[in-house]
Amino acid sequence: EVQLVESGGxxxxxxxxxxxxxxxxxxxxxxYWMHWVRQAPGKGLVWVSRISSDETGTTYADSVKGRxxxxxxxxxxxxxxxxxxxxxxxxxxxxxxxSYGAPEPDAFDIWGQxxxxxxxx
Amino acid sequence: xxxxxxxxxxxxxxxxRVTISCSGSxxxxxxxxxxxxxxxxxxxxKLLVYYDxxxxxxxxxxxxxxxxxxxxxxxxxxxxxxxxxxxxxxxWDDSLNGVVFGGGTKLTVL
Numbered sequence: 001e002v003q004l005v006e007s008g009g010x011x012x013x014x015x016x017x018x019x020x021x022x023x024x025x026x027x028x029x030x031x032y033w034m035h036w037v038r039q040a041p042g043k044g045l046v047w048v049s050r051i052s053s054d055e056t057g058t059t060y061a062d063s064v065k066g067r068x069x070x071x072x073x074x075x076x077x078x079x080x081x082x083x084x085x086x087x088x089x090x091x092x093x094x095x096x097x098x099s100y101g102a103p104e105p106d107a108f109d110i111w112g113q114x115x116x117x118x119x120x121x
Numbered sequence: 122x123x124x125x126x127x128x129x130x131x132x133x134x135x136x137x138r139v140t141i142s143c144s145g146s147x148x149x150x151x152x153x154x155x156x157x158x159x160x161x162x163x164x165x166x167k168l169l170v171y172y173d174x175x176x177x178x179x180x181x182x183x184x185x186x187x188x189x190x191x192x193x194x195x196x197x198x199x200x201x202x203x204x205x206x207x208x209x210x211x212x213w214d215d216s217l218n219g220v221v222f223g224g225g226t227k228l229t230v231l
Contacts, residue, residue: 047220
């Protein structure tokens, strides 16, 4: 079964850090671009970041640029999101997402169940 | 404020047809494919339509997508109660260099 399972969410104080992980299974992870998408409570979907299949290319939303770092370990079939300098407005469910397509691989065909990140003192 | 504009809500009776609009610009919808997602209450989103009008295998043919210029639409025919969900459009934006989503449309089946 194709599956993405996120972990690492929780409660963190403003200015703190958190690292999310996403374990992939059931498909050849190294062949796909991967993304993080977040959703604040009661709000819509917001794209956060993406990483190329070969780990060489990354892109970020302006709202997280310089604070978040996306990475992956194709040997471990795992995607990561290192989140630093967290703010209250980063509070959201974070989804790990697989994508395909061309010229931009932006069709999100597999989603994880999400992990909640709460930034509060 | 979302880059892509969708109506906050739509409603229609069972067995009828409803359309959800998505308006953008030349840097996103006008130059790139549009994807549509369905999010059932408490669940992760699911891909419904990709590349403007393609439906993933295994999904119902009651869902269809179209695009004209800088606007796109999702049509759902033969409405069922289980179609009640939030629907989002999305596209790559060349100016922002990222994926942009619409604000979402809540579908109510009367």
